[in-house]
Amino acid sequence: MNILSSFILTSLAGFSTLLGYFIIFFKGDKEKIITFSLSFASGVMLTISLSDLIPSSFNYLINYNIIFRILLMLFFFILGVYLSYYISIKVTKENTNSLKKVGIISMFAIILHNIPEGIITFMVSGVNLNLGIKLALAISLHNIPEGISIAVPLYYATLKKLKTFLVVLVSGFSEILGAFICFLFLRNLINNLLIGCVFSLIAGIMINISLKELLPEAFSYHRKIIGVIGFLVGSLVMLISHFAL
Numbered sequence: 001m002n003i004l005s006s007f008i009l010t011s012l013a014g015f016s017t018l019l020g021y022f023i024i025f026f027k028g029d030k031e032k033i034i035t036f037s038l039s040f041a042s043g044v045m046l047t048i049s050l051s052d053l054i055p056s057s058f059n060y061l062i063n064y065n066i067i068f069r070i071l072l073m074l075f076f077f078i079l080g081v082y083l084s085y086y087i088s089i090k091v092t093k094e095n096t097n098s099l100k101k102v103g104i105i106s107m108f109a110i111i112l113h114n115i116p117e118g119i120i121t122f123m124v125s126g127v128n129l130n131l132g133i134k135l136a137l138a139i140s141l142h143n144i145p146e147g148i149s150i151a152v153p154l155y156y157a158t159l160k161k162l163k164t165f166l167v168v169l170v171s172g173f174s175e176i177l178g179a180f181i182c183f184l185f186l187r188n189l190i191n192n193l194l195i196g197c198v199f200s201l202i203a204g205i206m207i208n209i210s211l212k213e214l215l216p217e218a219f220s221y222h223r224k225i226i227g228v229i230g231f232l233v234g235s236l237v238m239l240i241s242h243f244a245l
Contacts, residue, residue, distance in 0.1 A: 042210040084205040099157035110174075215231070
C-alpha cells in the first residue's frame, strides 16, 4: 500500500470542500445567491444519494439475498432520516435563525458523509492508485457544492467570514480523519456489509436534509425560477461527474 499517495489524494479530495467557501465573496443580490446556492446543494445531495450512495449500498450487500438487502438498506436509510431529524430538532432548540440551522445541520451531515469517503478513498488509493485518482477527483467535484451548502447559510446568518471558513475547514478535514481512522484501526476490519449499511445511512441523512432543510429554505425567498435552475444545475453537474468518471 502506497500510504503517502493515499493520504495526499484523500487530503486533496477533502480540502476541495473549501472551494465552496469562496462563493461568499460573490457580489450580487443576497436572496438570489442564497436561493441558487441552497437549491444547487440540494440537487447535488439528492443526486449523490439516488445515483451513487443507494446503488452502491445495494451492490456492497451482494452476498445477501435480495429481500435481506432491501430490508437492511431500508432500516439504515430510515435510521439516517431519523438521525437527521433528531439533529435538526436539537439545533432548532438552540438557534432561531433558520439559515444558521441549515448550515449547522449540513455540516453534521457532510462530516458523517466525509469520514467513510475518506476511509474508502484511502483504501482504494492504496490498492489501485489510478482508480484512487479517479475516485478522489469525483469526490472533489461533489465536495465543492457541499462546502457551499455549509458556507452560504452560515455566512449570511452570522456575517463572520473566519468562523465560516473554520467550519468548512473542519468539514473538509473530516475526510482526512477518515483516512487516519482507516490507517490506524480499520484496514483489516472494514467489510462490504459495513460499507453498504453506512452508505444507506448517509443517503437517508442527505435526502432528508435536501427535502426538509435546504429546499424549503431556498424557496422561502420567493425566487422560484432561480431555485429550480439551481436544483437542476446541481443535479446535472453530479450526473455528468458520476458518468464521466
